[in-house]
Amino acid sequence: MTLPVYPDLPTLESDRLILRKMRLEDAPDLFEYASDPEVAKYTTWHLHQSLEDSHIFLNSIGEKYQTHENWDWGIIHKSNCKLIGTCGLVNWVQAHQHAEIGYALSRPYWGQGYMPEAVKAVVAFGFHETELNRIEGRCKLPNQSSARVMEKAGMKFEGILRQQMWIKGSFHDMKLYAILREDWENL
Numbered sequence: 295m296t297l298p299v300y301p302d303l304p305t306l307e308s309d310r311l312i313l314r315k316m317r318l319e320d321a322p323d324l325f326e327y328a329s330d331p332e333v334a335k336y337t338t339w340h341l342h343q344s345l346e347d348s349h350i351f352l353n354s355i356g357e358k359y360q361t362h363e364n365w366d367w368g369i370i371h372k373s374n375c376k377l378i379g380t381c382g383l384v385n386w387v388q389a390h391q392h393a394e395i396g397y398a399l400s401r402p403y404w405g406q407g408y409m410p411e412a413v414k415a416v417v418a419f420g421f422h423e424t425e426l427n428r429i430e431g432r433c434k435l436p437n438q439s440s441a442r443v444m445e446k447a448g449m450k451f452e453g454i455l456r457q458q459m460w461i462k463g464s465f466h467d468m469k470l471y472a473i474l475r476e477d478w479e480n481l
Contacts, residue, residue, distance in 0.1 A: 303359060304423075306367065306415045311408065313367035313381060313415055316355050320368055321348040323377035327400035336437040337398060338461050369399070369412050378403045381412040383420055383429070392428035393420065397443070404439065410446035417447055417473060427475045432458070432468040444471040448481050 306313040316324070327333045328342035328351070342348050358364030366382030379399035386393045395416060399409050413431075420426045431449055433440035445451070449471035457465035 303365065303367065304419070306419055308411045308415045310372055311412055311415070312370040312372060313412060314370060315359055316352055316366065316368035316377070316380070318349065318352050318356070320377040321345055321352055323400075324348040324352065327379065327398065330401055332401055333398060336434045336440065338459070340462065365393075366396075367412075367416065369408070371403070371408075378408065379412065381409070381416050383416060383426075390428075391426055392430060393426055394430045394432065395420075395444075396431075407446075409443045413443055413447040417478060421475050421478045428472055430470060430472045432470055434461075435467050435469060437469075441469055441471070447473070448477060449473040450477070 303315045305315075322345065325342055325345050325348040328339075328348060331341060334341040342351070355364055355366060364382070365384070365386075366380055368377045369379040369381055370376065371378045379397060381395070381397040383393040384396050395413060397409055397413060399412075403409075417429055420429050429449075431440075431444045432455070433444070435454070441451070450473065452470045452472055455468045455470055458468045459466050
């Protein structure tokens with residue numbers, strides 16, 4: 295299986311959100327949430343210490359868009375056109391037709407259903423536009439909010455991966471969720 299090539303990562307739309315390629319102009323919005331210790335608490339990435347960190351991240355994403363190595367969308371709130379988070383497909387294993395979903399959201403938008411809405415849009419894209427059969431998601435054990443996002447998106451809890459990831463200086467147990475193409479087709 296080969297990944298579909300999109301010269302420009304397609305824009306996705308849901309009721310309240312637009313998911314599009316991230317741009318350098320998004321740096322102030324990105325920095326606003328990527329510098330928040332509560333947002334970065336359960337992520338694999340380190341807290342952004344300066345706007346320059348956000349510029350470096352966005353430059354890296356831009357380079358990966360050019361080589362079709364990146365499937366990360368910026369989440370734009372329709373009502374204010376603000377970048378409020380990211381959501382994307384990573385860790386593609388073409389031979390087994392699966393990928394992993396990852397996401398982050400600005401704290402003022404927590405608990406309002408925005409992330410399940412974005413995850414559903416990306417999952418639908420994954421199954422509708424690619425040959426994926428399985429989309430996985432992981433979160434640290436204490437991250438109940440992320441677990442609920444995956445459940446609301448139709449993903450099923452599959453188990454705990456003990457000390458599966460080395461993040462920010464220590465091993466972490468991870469909850470594993472997944473949705474299969476057949477699960478998605480029956481939602």
